[in-house]
Amino acid sequence: MADLTISEVIKKYKFRYKKSLGQNFLIDDSVLDDVVDGADVGAEDFIIEIGPGVGTLTRELLKRAKRVCAIELDDQLLPILEDELKEFDNFELIHKDALKVDYNELIGEEKSVKLVANLPYYLTTPIIVNLLTKGYNFKSLTIMIQKEVAQRIDSQPNCKAYGAFSILVQYYCDTEILRLVPPSAFLPEPKVESMVIRLDRLSEPKVKVKDEALFFAIVRKSFNMRRKILWNSIKDIGIDKEELQKCFERANIDPKRRGETLSLQEFANLSDEIGNVK
Ligand code: SAM
Numbered sequence: 001m002a003d004l005t006i007s008e009v010i011k012k013y014k015f016r017y018k019k020s021l022g023q024n025f026l027i028d029d030s031v032l033d034d035v036v037d038g039a040d041v042g043a044e045d046f047i048i049e050i051g052p053g054v055g056t057l058t059r060e061l062l063k064r065a066k067r068v069c070a071i072e073l074d075d076q077l078l079p080i081l082e083d084e085l086k087e088f089d090n091f092e093l094i095h096k097d098a099l100k101v102d103y104n105e106l107i108g109e110e111k112s113v114k115l116v117a118n119l120p121y122y123l124t125t126p127i128i129v130n131l132l133t134k135g136y137n138f139k140s141l142t143i144m145i146q147k148e149v150a151q152r153i154d155s156q157p158n159c160k161a162y163g164a165f166s167i168l169v170q171y172y173c174d175t176e177i178l179r180l181v182p183p184s185a186f187l188p189e190p191k192v193e194s195m196v197i198r199l200d201r202l203s204e205p206k207v208k209v210k211d212e213a214l215f216f217a218i219v220r221k222s223f224n225m226r227r228k229i230l231w232n233s234i235k236d237i238g239i240d241k242e243e244l245q246k247c248f249e250r251a252n253i254d255p256k257r258r259g260e261t262l263s264l265q266e267f268a269n270l271s272d273e274i275g276n277v278k
Contacts, residue, residue, distance in 0.1 A: 006187055009054045013080045021074055022120020025053045028185035035196055036060045038178040039116045039142035046110040050098040050117040055081045062088045069106055071098045103136045118144040132172045141199040150177055150195035157263050164223045171206055173199035207268035215271040222259030231255035239277055247273035
């Protein structure tokens with residue numbers, strides 16, 4: 001049984017959990033299978049795993065993938081992983097902060113690169129932003145994260161969870177929530193529910209924009225104060241008010257609408273109109 005195995009491993013190596021590193025280890029085999037199946041791991045794939053813990057998920061990935069490279073920050077886990085996974089010759093372990101890794105160096109010439117991780121909660125947003133905005137050649141990211149963050153990522157206009165982070169992720173990826181995971185699937189149990197979500201990287205961003213920095217600046221401003229109408233959120237964008245009024249008209253967007261009602265395409269249209277007169 002998986003939970004016994006984890007408990008045994010922890011006992012054998014006298015491992016001590018570090019709360020600060022978000023160490024909640026997966027003990028439910030059905031979740032493990034769903035993560036690996038959801039990531040569609042096959043013999044052609046180079047898998048990068050962030051935070052392998054004691055290697056439970058890593059082992060399943062190693063059985064199916066061409067190669068697995070795991071990045072772990074906690075030095076107590078290194079000898080455990082090396083020992084427990086020594087039978088695999090397609091395993092590489094890197095002792096580093098996942099936020100400080102140059103993923104291009106790891107990826108090299110690999111073509112089918114997938115990221116799989118049960119992420120520590122504190123790392124979720126910064127690592128997703130890092131992995132998506134730096135143009136790394138990932139086919140997909142299959143990640144276990146806090147339920148509310150997964151819902152935010154997957155949310156559509158007019159939903160409470162829809163915001164600047166939904167737009168950032170959906171600009172780069174198709175998103176699909178694969179399953180809900182209860183706290184009882186982990187040791188120790190976290191206080192919150194989790195979800196497994198897959199982000200499939202698009203070959204081109206979902207909408208075409210002339211100026212990405214301006215597009216994201218407008219998106220951020222539009223959600224800074226959720227109750228504000230668009231006009232009030234972006235009136236200080238740096239163009240004449242009459243010109244801004246015309247931009248809204250040409251983009252066919254009522255400036256009294258709130259940011260949370262706009263689709264990615266509408267944000268793109270507005271940003272391009274503003275960009276044309278800036
Ligand atoms: N993959 C294991 C599993 O599913 O049982 C462990 C997942 S646990 C939620 C998160 C793991 O990420 C831990 O092993 C923790 O030490 C590691 N970790 C935390 N911060 C990290 C960072 N900045 N870089 C790399 N690994 C990190």
